[in-house]
Amino acid sequence: MSRTISIEEVPLNRFHRLLSLRSSGGSFVDGYVLSIIGVTMPALSPALGLNSLWESLIAISALIGIFFGGFLGGYLTDRLGRRFIYFIGPTLFAVCSISQLWVESALTLFLLRLLIGIGVGIEYPVATAFLVEFLPKRYRGPRLAGLTICWFAGAAVAYITGEAILQSQHPEAWRIALASSTIIALLLFVIRLGTPESARWLLKKGRKQEAEAVIKRIFGPQFGLQNLPQEKSELKLSFIDLLRSGYGKRMFFVATFWTCSVIPVFAVYAFAPKVLDAMHLSGDWAAYGSIAITTLFVVGCIIATWLVNRMGRRSLLLNSLLWSALALLLLGWFPDAPSGLVLLMFGGYAVLVGGAQVLQLVYPNEIFPTEIRAGAVGFGTSMSRIGAMVGTYLVPMSLTSIGIGHTMFVAAGITFFALLVSWWLAPETNGLSLDDAASLNNSPQAAPSAGHASNAQPRPY
Known part of the structure; x- marks a missing residue:
């Protein structure tokens, strides 16, 4: 008797x-x-x-928007479906980005960037929910982890594009640079045209025929609902009920490790020159050191993406938090070390924290059921932006008031706290189907084997 092939076991296809x-x-x-x-x-x-107050407000306006957008995006994605919400972010990006060409006041710029931030916040829950609900399980972790690399790619392109536009000496160069994200938004909107609704979400809403049609469209006529792993719980529980049933601990875990791992990263990433200067690195050391540290953040994320299936989620997270915290601790103990050694420790932190960074989008998408998956990602996104604001705006004050050494001790303490919470609550989801990963019954200590790859070849989408 032949085994029914799960769509989580099929090879990766064009879709x-x-x-x-x-x-x-x-x-x-x-x-x-x-x-x-x-x-x-x-x-x-x-x-x-602009005065200093408006500079600060405009600098954090997008972060504030992401905070609210994360909650909103999670709620709307779970209630209204993935496909409709998929286009809200690109629409907000395009309209608000092009509007920056004509901005004449600080308030207008603040509001436009706030709306752009809301669009970004909406993006995280809907984009990652789509991925996790369609991808075969062996590709789920690396593909979700790869989204973090895209963040740094976007930052790098922004620096290159912005500097190139400003170097043109055009009197309105800064407006053109801000509006340049319009092009990205329009491209994003166009490539998303034709995306089908999530079959899992349709099935949860009782729309079985539509779910069946989506599966056949993507995987071929030989596939159907019988190939879609069913989530064990058929109860229609509310968001609060699900949290009370045991998912509240998981939500606490996601919010804590995500937020705590973001605070030191944003502090180091945003203030690398200032931090290096406080450690008596100046001139070429500071300039090239900042570039090197930024590059090593990307390297760390790439390595972690490669390791996410090989080490497993839990092991990768615990090791990443442990060793990156120790790197920060060493920086605190030896703030007056030789320049080369300081850069080595900073570089070590940038590489080692890669595991915690890439798992910020993997864990919340895997350990929650379809009903609250997007809401969990939205909540984690919102809380992490509080961490980003804290890390960005307290660092200059901390450097002035308590010094670089104690600032690094605080960063290490925050990372160690994330480690303790993760050791207590982080489950292992490597090799599990999405149903089993989201179940409260899966073991937090060991993952099953990745399973057998399917020999059935779905037709290209």
């Missing part, structure tokens, strides 16, 4: 690759819009007559 491209846009835009404002601030500040 999966296209969906990965479609969903990576949100992370790319996030990195782009958060970085382009830093590039243009020296030019736009005198043009709009």
